[in-house]
Amino acid sequence: MNNNQDHFARHGGVHFSNNVSHEQINEFVRQLPAGRRESLFEVLQELQSNGLITIHNDHVFTDGEGKLGGSEEC
Template identity: 50%
Template sequence: MPERVMKYGGVKFRNLVPPVKINRFVRKLPQNKKDSLFEVATELSEVGMIEILNDREHSTIDQDLVDDLSNKH
């Protein structure tokens, strides 16, 4: 399978399985796991369908804001 790299939110990842398997997996995810590309990528990484290429911890802007707001009070 040719190497393809996508980038989202500063995090690069590579498919480890063909896109048809990824699409099938994503279609079967419950709706609450498909709210953002971040959540979908996390699910795909956890089951070994994609590889996160950089070691940077990824998060959502919403979660970062919640953490910042919690620390200010």
């Protein structure tokens, strides 16, 4: 399944797209060693390295509440 919807990481606002289903991503993350799941950055890197997501280096970010481009509080 190729679910190419745009998503943004809740913390850090990194823009990415899924290359597989949410279920496959969740299963992959559950199988990572506990120490590799502590950092969202590391989880995103693992997902990209294994082809499950594509991180877009397009300088489009969101704030912690999902607002594109951030907010005055950020």
